Amino acid sequence: xxxxxxxxxxxxxxxxxxxxxxxxxxxxxxxxxxxxxxxxxxxxxxxxxxxxxxxxxxxxxxxxxxxxxxxxxxxxxxxxxxxxxxxxxxxxxxxxxxxxxxxxxxxxxxxxxxxxxxxxxxxxxxxxxxxxxxxxxxxxxxxxxxxxxxxxxxxxxxxxxxxxxxxxxxxxxxxxxxxxxxxxxxxxxxxxxxxxxxxxxxxxxxxxxxxxxxxxxxxxxxxxxxxxxxxxxxxxxxxxxxxxxxxxxxxxxxxxxxxxxxxxxxxxxxxxxxxxxxxxxxxxxxxxxxxxxxxxxxxxxxxxxxxxxxxxxxxxxxxxxxxxxxxxxxxxxxxxxxxxxxxxxxxxxxxxxxxxxxxxxxxxxxxxxxxxxxxxxxxxxxxxxxxxxxxxxxxxxxxxxxxxxxxxxxxxxxxxxxxxxxxxxxxxxxxxxxxxxxxxxxxxxxxxxxxxxx
Amino acid sequence: xxxxxxxxxxxxxxxxxxxxxxxxxxxxxxxxxxxxxxxxxxxxxxxxxxxxxxxxxxxxxxxxxxxxxxxxxxxxxxxxxxxxxxxxxxxxxxxxxxxxxxxxxxxxxxxxxxxxxxxxxxxxxxxxxxxxxxxxxxxxxxxxxxxxxxxxxxxxxxxxxxxxxxxxxxxxxxxxxxxxxxxxxxxxxxxxxxxxxxxxxxxxxxxxxxxxxxxxxxxxxxxxxxxxxxxxxxxxxxxxxxxxxxxxxxxxxxxxxxxxxxxxxxxxxxxxxxxxxxxxxxxxxxxxxxxxxxxxxxxxxxxxxxxxxxxxxxxxxxxxxxxxxxxxxxxxxxxxxxxxxxxxxxxxxxxxxxxxxxxxx
Numbered sequence: 001x002x003x004x005x006x007x008x009x010x011x012x013x014x015x016x017x018x019x020x021x022x023x024x025x026x027x028x029x030x031x032x033x034x035x036x037x038x039x040x041x042x043x044x045x046x047x048x049x050x051x052x053x054x055x056x057x058x059x060x061x062x063x064x065x066x067x068x069x070x071x072x073x074x075x076x077x078x079x080x081x082x083x084x085x086x087x088x089x090x091x092x093x094x095x096x097x098x099x100x101x102x103x104x105x106x107x108x109x110x111x112x113x114x115x116x117x118x119x120x121x122x123x124x125x126x127x128x129x130x131x132x133x134x135x136x137x138x139x140x141x142x143x144x145x146x147x148x149x150x151x152x153x154x155x156x157x158x159x160x161x162x163x164x165x166x167x168x169x170x171x172x173x174x175x176x177x178x179x180x181x182x183x184x185x186x187x188x189x190x191x192x193x194x195x196x197x198x199x200x201x202x203x204x205x206x207x208x209x210x211x212x213x214x215x216x217x218x219x220x221x222x223x224x225x226x227x228x229x230x231x232x233x234x235x236x237x238x239x240x241x242x243x244x245x246x247x248x249x250x251x252x253x254x255x256x257x258x259x260x261x262x263x264x265x266x267x268x269x270x271x272x273x274x275x276x277x278x279x280x281x282x283x284x285x286x287x288x289x290x291x292x293x294x295x296x297x298x299x300x301x302x303x304x305x306x307x308x309x310x311x312x313x314x315x316x317x318x319x320x321x322x323x324x325x326x327x328x329x330x331x332x333x334x335x336x337x338x339x340x341x342x343x344x345x346x347x348x349x350x351x352x353x354x355x356x357x358x359x360x361x362x363x364x365x366x367x368x369x370x371x372x373x374x375x376x377x378x379x380x381x382x383x384x385x386x387x388x389x390x391x392x393x394x395x396x397x398x399x400x401x402x403x404x405x406x407x408x409x410x411x412x413x414x415x416x417x418x419x420x421x422x423x424x425x426x427x428x429x430x431x432x433x434x435x436x437x438x439x440x441x442x443x444x445x446x447x448x449x450x451x452x453x454x
Numbered sequence: 455x456x457x458x459x460x461x462x463x464x465x466x467x468x469x470x471x472x473x474x475x476x477x478x479x480x481x482x483x484x485x486x487x488x489x490x491x492x493x494x495x496x497x498x499x500x501x502x503x504x505x506x507x508x509x510x511x512x513x514x515x516x517x518x519x520x521x522x523x524x525x526x527x528x529x530x531x532x533x534x535x536x537x538x539x540x541x542x543x544x545x546x547x548x549x550x551x552x553x554x555x556x557x558x559x560x561x562x563x564x565x566x567x568x569x570x571x572x573x574x575x576x577x578x579x580x581x582x583x584x585x586x587x588x589x590x591x592x593x594x595x596x597x598x599x600x601x602x603x604x605x606x607x608x609x610x611x612x613x614x615x616x617x618x619x620x621x622x623x624x625x626x627x628x629x630x631x632x633x634x635x636x637x638x639x640x641x642x643x644x645x646x647x648x649x650x651x652x653x654x655x656x657x658x659x660x661x662x663x664x665x666x667x668x669x670x671x672x673x674x675x676x677x678x679x680x681x682x683x684x685x686x687x688x689x690x691x692x693x694x695x696x697x698x699x700x701x702x703x704x705x706x707x708x709x710x711x712x713x714x715x716x717x718x719x720x721x722x723x724x725x726x727x728x729x730x731x732x733x734x735x736x737x738x739x740x741x742x743x744x745x746x747x748x749x750x751x752x753x754x755x756x757x758x759x760x761x762x763x764x765x766x767x768x769x770x771x772x773x774x775x776x777x778x779x780x781x782x783x784x785x786x787x788x789x790x791x792x793x794x795x796x797x798x799x800x801x802x803x804x805x806x807x808x809x810x811x812x813x814x815x
């Protein structure tokens with residue numbers, strides 16, 4: 001791309017520029033470069049400027065006047081194309097010894113006056129490359145002599161190019177360099193001598209992939225579009241969130257209205273529960289409402305089982321055995337207090353699996369229960385008075401409209417909110433209370449307690 | 455004098471080479487057949503289906519907060535479920551927890567290694583996990599006491615044979631999923647540090663991963679330097695789907711909010727969308743003027759917008775359905791290394807090599 005830019009006919013318009021006594025050929029203005037990029041790549045001026053800055057940052061183009069600031073300005077600042085010799089695409093590393101030679105040469109030419117950071121580098125290199133120092137000085141002197149023999153304009157140009165190269169490759173401290181890079185990748189995928197085993201496994205994978213059932217594009221893409229349409233009004237980037245986006249107005253009412261344990265949720269939140277059972281259960285406030293409905297129907301055991309299975313799946317490895325036992329006793333054993341009604345085959349498999357429990361032992365039963373809730377209970381919930389009441393009660397906050405003065409005030413008094421650790425502790429306390437309240441009643445214990453009181 | 459070559463060994467070696475070559479050709483044939491099968495069901499393009507969807511208006515997205523405090527390149531960040539706190543990590547080993555809304559720094563930890571490339575906030579909000587060149591993933595429980603030394607309670611969980619590139623908690627604080635430069639991903643039990651499952655299949659460094667937001671929550675996707683994006687079953691450790699259409703390292707993968715698709719960002723300067731049910735790539739987000747690699751991607755809440763952080767210091771916002779670029783954002787002074795949308799979709803955060811983090815809304 002840079003080569004194209006230099007084409008004398010269609011490239012950026014160049015011109016001669018007088019600098020001090022000598023004139024420097026092939027100089028371009030920032031403005032022209034940006035205009036050319038803009039037209040060629042059909043972008044906005046802003047974007048062309050960003051691209052131009054990249055070209056400068058990587059050293060393909062260098063500024064003439066303010067040579068340390070590597071940005072492209074959209075004005076009459078002057079730039080020149082760097083000679084291909086110094087292009088980073090060659091990928092040879094800018095060696096320390098080369099840098100030492102450059103600094104030594106500069107030292108000779110400027111008779112010991114270097115920039116402070118260059119001086120620091122020079123001292124450091126002098127120590128580090130001490131064994132080679134004679135060689136460095138010799139090279140520097142040679143180059144300096146050769147330079148003197150060139151014509152002045154050529155020499156000035158070359159000096160500028162060289163200086164620009166080193167500004168890119170050895171930037172001063174506190175400047176952000178485009179040449180920075182992260183750690184190298186460890187394994188080179190192309191250098192792999194792939195084994196027999198690898199190909200066997202790969203072929204098996206391909207065969208399975210070929211056999212796997214796939215869905216027609218029109219169906220699956222249609223589903224993606226449908227998802228976007230369903231959630232369109234809930235996306236803060238597409239529709240305004242009410243009363244206002246906290247990041248934009250510095251007012252966090254939106255978050256306080258949508259906290260975990262509000263008495264009355266917002267209309268948008270209640271609407272979102274109707275999108276899928278997954279949404280309803282993921283929002284713990286929604287799950288609470290669903291539990292209210294289930295209690296009325298005396299069918300809370302399915303959800304309780306599902307929650308217990310989740311606890312098992314995501315819990316610590318050490319708690320697995322005890323959890324599995326409790327779940328068996330509460331939900332699956334014959335005559336269990338919260339016995340779930342699943343088909344015989346799944347029940348059989350699950351009970352057998354529980355003899356040697358692992359974290360996915362309840363997968364089949366959990367999926368069965370979830371599907372039951374999804375296909376039946378969920379829809380009945382949406383038509384129930386519990387849900388419809390909630391829809392009526394739900395809040396519809398008015399949009400905020402803050403004056404600039406009020407926005408300023410908001411910014412000064414941002415609410416720190418409640419720390420998540422405190423919220424977590426509150427949640428755990430609530431869960432413990434709920435568990436105690438809903439524990440299966442031990443009839444014998446109650447009876448004997450009553451007896452003792454008499 | 456050289457010993458004579460044993461004839462049987464020679465023929466055995468020749469046989470082995472023949473079988474290897476045979477397997478290689480079989481591999482190529484199967485790969486082509488898979489592409490054919492995928493193409494058979496491809497009856498429509500995404501932008502065609504999206505024709506009846508209304509276009510997007512103009513967007514005004516600005517930097518709302520700039521978080522300054524890291525002394526070196528910011529490499530990774532993650533949101534807390536409370537929608538306002540974030541954790542970020544940088545090259546000099548510092549991990550900072552911020553309340554991004556007030557811009558206060560709440561906790562800071564110094565890791566014993568540099569290049570902390572991965573960090574994650576626990577779902578409970580009570581801990582953070584991080585790791586990098588130390589090849590480990592460590593969990594630090596957070597405390598309400600500002601003076602407490604968090605490093606004292608540090609727990610070493612994951613152990614890889616090379617650098618940690620990404621980590622994520624699953625649905626609870628008790629399990630962590632990690633990916634590493636050693637080419638593998640792994641699932642760990644936090645309490646005991648036990649390895650629960652390992653995932654082998656990438657032929658080079660694995661750079662990123664994301665857990666599926668589905669009802670079952672049993673799958674995740676990973677992207678690597680072998681240009682492949684693999685979908686894994688967490689229960690069996692098997693790779694169940696694989697996509698190889700990128701032309702360079704995949705730096706970031708993120709699931710579409712419905713869990714039926716995922717996007718990837720790569721050094722080849724493109725973002726791509728893969729449909730899991732149709733088992734193919736369905737969109738490429740690229741422009742002739744974008745020649746720098748994508749470091750990270752994330753979707754807006756509805757999945758309509760895809761945000762990409764690029765190495766040319768900019769952020770490009772794409773219309774996922776129509777395939778066009780909606781907006782380009784400037785502001786960072788060095789490459790954007792990480793980008794995440796907040797849990798309620800009200801903003802997104804970017805971290806950059808210019809030592810700062812920015813919140814955009």
